[in-house]
Amino acid sequence: MAxxxxxxxxxxxxxxxxxxxxxxxxxxxxxxxALVIFHYAFGVDTDADLTYFTGGxxxxxxxxxxxxxxxxxxxxxxxxxxxxxxxxCPVDRVTIFFAKTSGNLVFLLIIQAVSVPVFTLFxxxxxxxxxxxxxxxxxLLADLGICTLGTLLATISMSTRARDLLLPIVFxxxxxxxxxxxxxxxxxxxxxxxxxxxxxxxxxxxxxxxxVFMIAAYGTYDFAIGx
Amino acid sequence: MDAPVRDVxxxxxxxxxxxxxxxxxxxxxxxxxxxxxxxxGGFLVMFGPNGAGKTTTLRVxxxxxxxxxxxxxxxxxxxxxxxMPVRRAVGLISHSPMLYLDLTAQENLRFYADMYGLEDxxxxxxxxxxxxxxxxxxxxxxxxxxxxxxxxxxxxxAILHRPRVLLLDEPHSGLDPRxxxxxxxxLGEIREEHTFVMVTHHIQKGLELATRLMIVDGGKIVWExxxxxxxxxxxxxxxxxxxxxxxL
Numbered sequence: 001m002a003x004x005x006x007x008x009x010x011x012x013x014x015x016x017x018x019x020x021x022x023x024x025x026x027x028x029x030x031x032x033x034a035l036v037i038f039h040y041a042f043g044v045d046t047d048a049d050l051t052y053f054t055g056g057x058x059x060x061x062x063x064x065x066x067x068x069x070x071x072x073x074x075x076x077x078x079x080x081x082x083x084x085x086x087x088x089c090p091v092d093r094v095t096i097f098f099a100k101t102s103g104n105l106v107f108l109l110i111i112q113a114v115s116v117p118v119f120t121l122f123x124x125x126x127x128x129x130x131x132x133x134x135x136x137x138x139x140l141l142a143d144l145g146i147c148t149l150g151t152l153l154a155t156i157s158m159s160t161r162a163r164d165l166l167l168p169i170v171f172x173x174x175x176x177x178x179x180x181x182x183x184x185x186x187x188x189x190x191x192x193x194x195x196x197x198x199x200x201x202x203x204x205x206x207x208x209x210x211x212v213f214m215i216a217a218y219g220t221y222d223f224a225i226g227x
Numbered sequence: 228m229d230a231p232v233r234d235v236x237x238x239x240x241x242x243x244x245x246x247x248x249x250x251x252x253x254x255x256x257x258x259x260x261x262x263x264x265x266x267x268g269g270f271l272v273m274f275g276p277n278g279a280g281k282t283t284t285l286r287v288x289x290x291x292x293x294x295x296x297x298x299x300x301x302x303x304x305x306x307x308x309x310x311m312p313v314r315r316a317v318g319l320i321s322h323s324p325m326l327y328l329d330l331t332a333q334e335n336l337r338f339y340a341d342m343y344g345l346e347d348x349x350x351x352x353x354x355x356x357x358x359x360x361x362x363x364x365x366x367x368x369x370x371x372x373x374x375x376x377x378x379x380x381x382x383x384x385a386i387l388h389r390p391r392v393l394l395l396d397e398p399h400s401g402l403d404p405r406x407x408x409x410x411x412x413x414l415g416e417i418r419e420e421h422t423f424v425m426v427t428h429h430i431q432k433g434l435e436l437a438t439r440l441m442i443v444d445g446g447k448i449v450w451e452x453x454x455x456x457x458x459x460x461x462x463x464x465x466x467x468x469x470x471x472x473x474x475l
Contacts (some may be wrong), residue, residue: 008337079327082327090343
């Protein structure tokens with residue numbers, strides 16, 4: 001039953017977003033705009049070595065882009081009191097959390113699938129094809145942390161009047177550890193290439209962050225989404 | 228004329244049992260010790276001015292709000308201790324349709340059918356869309372529906388999982404005459420299958436449908452009576468308890 005409910009919520013969010021493209025379009029435009037600005041601001045034409053900035057540029061862009069999506073992810077539930085309809089259903093609140101987190105993760109991955117090749121074209125001189133698997137692992141672990149924490153905080157902030165303001169204020173300080181770990185791991189991959197052993201500490205940290213906030217959401221989501 | 232508030236422990240099996248319900252928002256006490264019961268197959272209609280606590284009561288029965296103090300049982304289950312069976316047993320029709328505007332009628336009903344774990348999903352959706360005269364709009368997104376059509380689809384959503392208890396929060400509000408006829412016809416058809424608690428300002432409709440009447444004001448039951456009260460008498464009672472302010 002929980003699996004069917006999980007799929008129903010995820011499918012509903014995907015159908016709605018693919019039909020309206022409210023989140024995807026704003027996230028995509030933001031990412032592309034940020035990359036163009038970085039391209040000109042850092043003077044790529046003058047052959048400056050940007051390798052050691054690439055991780056930071058990429059993750060700052062992704063985190064702000066994710067924030068745009070997270071802010072919208074519960075807005076549709078508030079329309080026409082759909083959240084009440086959802087909460088009336090005999091569904092474990094944690095199932096709602098995991099389905100909403102998965103939806104946000106899918107949208108972030110779609111944006112990354114389009115923007116990472118563009119970013120590579122703009123800023124990366126060295127081929128990192130050999131480290132692609134490791135890069136995808138960093139991407140997935142960091143994305144999971146962003147979406148887990150972001151979905152939990154978006155749920156808490158949706159009932160407040162200043163939700164558009166509150167979410168960034170609460171989310172950004174808490175996501176800094178993910179930003180630091182993902183940035184250093186990504187920079188290492190783009191600069192010199194890296195092996196799993198060299199990135200083990202950072203990957204372990206990202207996985208631990210994901211686990212901590214999943215457990216926190218598991219324990220608190222009933223209250224977070226309740227009255 | 229006035230009947231004492233029903234003792235929830237007596238009489239026929241009660242589908243809804245509320246005893247000493249209190250609810251506070253911040254420092255404002257919205258419900259101040261409500262006690263009532265609705266027997267299986269009964270139709271309780273709650274009247275009262277805006278802000279009396281009627282909708283809050285329905286939201287507590289639907290598990291959307293937790294009771295502050297007191298005991299609330301629906302379909303034999305405590306809403307605080309055992310909310311899942313209560314959610315399976317309850318359907319809510321509110322002012323707002325609780326439908327996703329960018330999904331089609333079919334997608335909305337499929338979503339809710341999956342959430343309730345319906346085995347006969349497609350047959351049930353087809354049956355309800357026919358019953359509510361919405362088959363021709365099955366594949367249209369709800370955003371293109373009129374208010375009346377959205378409310379009809381909301382009725383389908385609410386009874387999709389065959390709830391034992393149907394909670395109606397001003398269901399006639401905003402409906403065109405055709406939609407009112409369909410809603411009344413449907414309520415008549417399913418009357419035997421469900422227990423109802425309805426909140427309304429529509430005195431004529433309320434008196435027609437009720438097996439029990441109640442006036443709530445200031446978070447308290449100020450008058451309760453079995454059905455069969457004439458509209459003129461009820462108007463006089465309502466004015467006495469609410470409109471002249473004596474019960475406030």
